[in-house]
Amino acid sequence: MTSIMWFRRDLRLEDNTALNHLLKNHHDNPIIFLFHINPSQLTDNFGFNQHTFFSAVKHFKHQLVEKGIKLLILQGELEKTFKSLKEQYPEWDNIYFNEDETGFGAKRDREALAVFTNLGVTAHHFSDHYLIDASSIVKDNGSYYKVFTPYFKKWEAFEKRKPNIIQFKSSNIRLRPSIQATGEDNMGNLTDLLLPQEKLTKEIAQLNFGTVSAKKALHDFITNHLSNYDKKRDFPAQSGTSKLSRFLRTGELSIRTVFEAALPAKDSSGKESFIKELAWRDFYNMIYATHPNQQKEPIIPYFSHIHWVNDESQFKRWKDGLTGYPIIDAAMRQLKTTGWMHNRLRMITASFLTKDLLIDWRLGESYFKKQLIDYDPASNIGGWQWAASTGTDAVPYFRIFNPITQSKKFDPSGTFIKQYVPELKTLSEKEIHFPSILDMQIQQKRHVIVGKDYPEPIIDHQWARKRAVAAYEESKDRF
Known part of the structure; x- marks a missing residue:
């Protein structure tokens, strides 16, 4: 009999609940270590999120190679892939994995359990994340x-x-003979999922894994x-x-x-x-x-009728960090170059997109999903619905972050802004938070001409605030 350890977003040998149970129950059986790439989870227009995740898979594979273990990497539609594996190893009768409770992962797990039942394979799934x-x-x-x-x-x-204490020694594990080789014959499955080297920023290229x-x-x-x-x-x-x-x-x-x-x-x-x-x-x-539809639908139903402006040019300027509000621009440029954004800035930029620009929070969530190297669906969706005032325990719809006030409070000296918006480095800590109000004489003295060296504000915050409150109240009235 053969058992499979199916790794997903649990790329470790330490404190791995499913692996712990497998080794306790079936360590005398041959074991296959498996990672499955599901095409339905991939997009052609992938960013730092996907690159970072599959770089971690690649690193994990190398870790196993050093222990004399091969990670079998399969790619294809789920049912077809596991049926083929059963044909190759008809003695395979147990599979262990750590389950997902939400989103695509939960849907995949339900499908997988049905497949395993049809194949006569016993599935052992555990809460771990x-x-x-x-x-x-x-x-x-x-x-x-x-x-x-x-x-x-x-x-x-x-x-x-408590953490699982796993007595893991590869020398004591009976690996499938044909899987035991440490060659790199399936590395191509991963390489094709990584960003080309020329598209990597220095920060992404220098990430550590494992x-x-x-x-x-x-x-x-x-x-x-x-x-x-x-x-x-x-x-x-x-x-x-x-x-x-x-x-x-x-x-x-x-x-x-x-x-x-x-x-x-x-x-x-x-x-x-x-x-x-x-x-x-x-x-x-x-x-x-x-709330399984949370990624597509607001939790608060009376905010289902907000008239989003969804201006494409403004959305692009927000993504590129060219809004004319330095703290917003610094945060968005940080995300664009490093794949990470400080949590306070996630709230500020999300509030700006949804309230100041009246751009649908789902567009912002989707962009963060593409870019964030730490993307967690539940936390990201929850955070966006919080900022947009459409979620549970969310910020009230009339509470709208003032990007200038937030900038002065959380980056008082402008140190962070200057790191990611270097064209403003000559401005003083009083000037840097909203350079568009500086008179031309000061702009010329600082060599920062608003509209030339740095963009004009994309919108007037006070006007935008009134528009947002009206849009939310109109949605409530329509409900």
Whole structure:
């Protein structure tokens, strides 16, 4: 009999729930390590998100090669692929994987379970990606929470699973003889999914991958940044966030390992805030699981009739960081060149797109999906619906971030702006937040002519704010 370990977004050997159960139950059986590339998940117009994920797969494959293990990489329609595999290995009778609770992954898992049943294969699937499952925390009446604070109170008291201690020694694992070779015969499946070298920015080309790199980043954050997390996390010019989300997205690091690393740290407001962010991650997963159409439909029904302007030229200027609002432009250029954006800036840029420009939040979510190297569907969709005031526990529709005020508050010296909008580097910290109001004499003195060296504002914020409030109230009235 042969067992398969089907890796997906859990690219690690440590604290891998499905792998742990497989080794406990079937370590005497031949084992195939498998990664399946589903064409329906791919797009021709892919960006940093896809490149980074498949770079992580490539790195994981090399890690296994060093242990004398081959990762079998198959590409094709799901049912056809696994039927072919069953024909090649008719003795294959068990498959282990970590399940998805939301989105495409949940739909794929339902399809896969039906396929395995038809093939006579026993599927063993486990919860692994979150500290607490989507269905575990409910109100006393059995319904799900829609507001974070009462959810968090139960989340705090809920017992969290400990990391799995896996006694993994490849020398003790019986690998399928024909799969055991360490050759690179299926690397082409991955290479075709990566961005060409000339399209990579320096930051993307220098990314580190793997569990070792992830654990180093975790140790550095816990040791040097956790205690001040609440004080520094909103300031993009400072190294105040963990940046662990990229490793959680690929599963190179488990969420249980992160939680367990934070627990022994000295109590601080920073530690408290960080753990609350882990709870938000679970909360958004629960929201997506209970609102499966959330990526396409607003959760608040009376905001289904907003008249979005959806100006294509303004959308492009937003994506390119050419709005005339320096904090917005710096943030969007950071995303465009690094595939990452500071969380405070994600809120500001999302608010600007949806409220100032009245561009549909789904367009912004789709662009972030393409670009973010740490893209998590539940968190990204939840964040966009929060900013657009269409989601659960979202910001009120009349609360609209002022990009100038936000800039002064969270990048007071303009350090972050100057890093990504270098044409404004000659401006003082008082001038840099909204250069269009500077008189021509100062512009000439600073060698920054608005409309030439830096764009005019794409829109007047105060006017746009009134328009947005009216559009949201009209949608409510129509409902």
